[in-house]
Amino acid sequence: MHTLALVTDIADHMDKPKKKRAAAQLKDEITAYKRRRILEEASHFFFANGYEATTLDSVAEQLNVTKPFIYSYYKNKGELLYEICQTGIQLSLTALEEALSVEGTASEQLKIVVERVARIIIENQRYVTVYLREEKCLLPEDARRIRDLRHTFDTKLAALLEKGKRSGEFDVEHPSRTAIWVSGLLSWIALWYHEGGRWSATEVVMDAITMVQKMVKPAGGAHG
Amino acid sequence: MHTLALVTDIADHMDKPKKKRAAAQLKDEITAYKRRRILEEASHFFFANGYEATTLDSVAEQLNVTKPFIYSYYKNKGELLYEICQTGIQLSLTALEEALSVEGTASEQLKIVVERVARIIIENQRYVTVYLREEKCLLPEDARRIRDLRHTFDTKLAALLEKGKRSGEFDVEHPSRTAIWVSGLLSWIALWYHEGGRWSATEVVMDAITMVQKMVKPAGGAHG
DNA sequence: CATAATTGCTACCAAGCAGTATAAACATAG
DNA sequence: CTATGTTTATACTGCTTGGTAGCAATTATG
Numbered sequence: 316m317h318t319l320a321l322v323t324d325i326a327d328h329m330d331k332p333k334k335k336r337a338a339a340q341l342k343d344e345i346t347a348y349k350r351r352r353i354l355e356e357a358s359h360f361f362f363a364n365g366y367e368a369t370t371l372d373s374v375a376e377q378l379n380v381t382k383p384f385i386y387s388y389y390k391n392k393g394e395l396l397y398e399i400c401q402t403g404i405q406l407s408l409t410a411l412e413e414a415l416s417v418e419g420t421a422s423e424q425l426k427i428v429v430e431r432v433a434r435i436i437i438e439n440q441r442y443v444t445v446y447l448r449e450e451k452c453l454l455p456e457d458a459r460r461i462r463d464l465r466h467t468f469d470t471k472l473a474a475l476l477e478k479g480k481r482s483g484e485f486d487v488e489h490p491s492r493t494a495i496w497v498s499g500l501l502s503w504i505a506l507w508y509h510e511g512g513r514w515s516a517t518e519v520v521m522d523a524i525t526m527v528q529k530m531v532k533p534a535g536g537a538h539g
Numbered sequence: 540m541h542t543l544a545l546v547t548d549i550a551d552h553m554d555k556p557k558k559k560r561a562a563a564q565l566k567d568e569i570t571a572y573k574r575r576r577i578l579e580e581a582s583h584f585f586f587a588n589g590y591e592a593t594t595l596d597s598v599a600e601q602l603n604v605t606k607p608f609i610y611s612y613y614k615n616k617g618e619l620l621y622e623i624c625q626t627g628i629q630l631s632l633t634a635l636e637e638a639l640s641v642e643g644t645a646s647e648q649l650k651i652v653v654e655r656v657a658r659i660i661i662e663n664q665r666y667v668t669v670y671l672r673e674e675k676c677l678l679p680e681d682a683r684r685i686r687d688l689r690h691t692f693d694t695k696l697a698a699l700l701e702k703g704k705r706s707g708e709f710d711v712e713h714p715s716r717t718a719i720w721v722s723g724l725l726s727w728i729a730l731w732y733h734e735g736g737r738w739s740a741t742e743v744v745m746d747a748i749t750m751v752q753k754m755v756k757p758a759g760g761a762h763g
Numbered sequence: 764c765a766t767a768a769t770t771g772c773t774a775c776c777a778a779g780c781a782g783t784a785t786a787a788a789c790a791t792a793g
Numbered sequence: 794c795t796a797t798g799t800t801t802a803t804a805c806t807g808c809t810t811g812g813t814a815g816c817a818a819t820t821a822t823g
Contacts, residue, residue, distance in 0.1 A: 363675070364675065365589075365590075365591060365673075365675055365676060366589075366591075367589060367590075367591030367592050368591050368676070370779080370780060370781085371780085371781070371782090372779095372780075372781095380801075380802090381801070381802055381803080382780095382781085382782085382802095383782090383783080383801070383802065383803090384800085384801060384802080386781095386782070386783080387800075387801075391781080391782075392781070392782090447672075447730065448671075448672045449589075451587070451588065451589055452589060452592070488749075492738065492742075492746060493750075495731065496724070496727075496746065496750050499724070499727040499730075499731055500720070500723070500724060500727070502727070502730075503720075503723040503724070503726070503727055506671065506723075506726075507719065507723055514716065518716075522716060522720065525712075526717075526720050526754055529753050529754050529755075529756065530750055530753050530754060531753075532753065594809080594810060594811085595810080595811070595812090596810075596811095604771075604772090605771070605772055605773085606772095606810095606811085606812085607771070607772065607773090607812090607813080608770090608771060608772080610811095610812070610813080611770075611771075615811080615812075616811070616812090
């Protein structure tokens, strides 16, 4: 039982001086680990049944703990939802930023962006889908914070399209509007992809790249 | 009060023979009208607050009736959800079929399809969005019926892409896979469009047309 | 006007669930 | 072994809400 408590006694052989600090640090890590595990299981239920339809009792049962356990790591059910939504969009944003940090032409960067973000979205489908479906359940303040992240994502993507437009690599009338279509296409993957379904993750990623490239390709057909 | 009951006495001056039949017919129409009104208000709440978070009491209050009133027109809450989801996808499918019935080249037909379906999706955003978000709340059997409609939609769209591919108008490797991206792009409008937001419905529709045309355009740039 | 049928409402129940007060178990330190 | 703090469980509450049984009001008919 107590899936979460398996880690409790690893701090037991180290020289006195460091012990205090190290023990405190370890405790923090364990707390963080427990929070992650709770979030992970909650996301499974939210994904499968929806936020409102999921009971914290069922999440607790899955973890072999009880509801008050969850309440000692999260303030309430809404905080769980917020963290799940936040995770989904934050991972995508980080993937975007990392991809943008790779040197290259706009075309090359765009390809890397789509590839990495699409992969991240597939790997974290639960988080992204819950965000797309349950945004309305967030507290207004939480919803705003999430929207800001999303807006940052769209803005950075638009900047890349703008860059490609200036260099002549892309043909996009309104970079910021096109960015929303691209980001929508990527989000759509989360709602539509099904593990073990008709198409593999790799096929979906490659398709996404192709589609986005076509969406920005100049009429003349220059640049690949 | 009784917003729904305003229609009750229109059947009162007509020759005897027809009266019976006409009265019965009118009654049916009134029943149908009440059902539509209930559905419409319910869709507003489901759209704004989500299915689970919406109480039938609040829907009833909005209609100036009581909960048992709703239960005399719908079996239960789930039936309301089913009809809302069904409406969303059925309207899109009908729009697609009507657009396909217009004679023309594949390119011309595709443009009409995207234009009409996008318009329908914007006009019926509530129904489509609820379908996309709350599919998981449907009974398995209802969910299957809805999926079948969706599948029909994708299949007919794929056939159009296939036709354009054969005529050389489109460059699509896998029509059925591309159809899913196109249908996703259209669905995305429902989740993203916001009345009175930064972009008008017309702009969104025109953008959608442009994006889809680019997604299927041959590299050479022939056919517009 | 009386009778029958339809239509809607009042009042209620049972169940489910978020959240909590309190106690128990456990670990740590002296 | 005792004292102290921390972690987790037991057991409960208060509220919400889908759904219903039975009654009242309205309408249709002769």
